Amino acid sequence: MAESTFTFRVDEELKAAFGEAAKARDQTGAQLLRRFMRDFVKQQQAEIEYDAWFRREVEEGIASANAGDVISAEDVEKHFAARRAETRRKISGGR
Numbered sequence: 001m002a003e004s005t006f007t008f009r010v011d012e013e014l015k016a017a018f019g020e021a022a023k024a025r026d027q028t029g030a031q032l033l034r035r036f037m038r039d040f041v042k043q044q045q046a047e048i049e050y051d052a053w054f055r056r057e058v059e060e061g062i063a064s065a066n067a068g069d070v071i072s073a074e075d076v077e078k079h080f081a082a083r084r085a086e087t088r089r090k091i092s093g094g095r
Contacts, residue, residue, distance in 0.1 A: 015029075
């Protein structure tokens with residue numbers, strides 16, 4: 001992997017405090033900055049992937065609804081009322 005130098009300005013006090021904190025972890029500031037950069041890139045990629053997944057799910061749901069492939073709220077309520085009743089029966093020791 002090719003390497004390059006990344007230069008930026010930072011307050012001297014912050015630089016010194018960061019250097020001390022890195023040293024306390026037996027690492028250099030450069031090592032920590034590289035790790036922070038990798039973690040940030042991973043986090044951004046994960047957010048992009050989640051957003052794409054979420055958009056696909058929403059689009060699929062809209063397409064299903066537009067095609068009439070829906071379940072009424074009343075049917076959903078009946079189904080889960082039955083499940084809650086069954087769970088309560090099991091909890092109370094009934095078979």
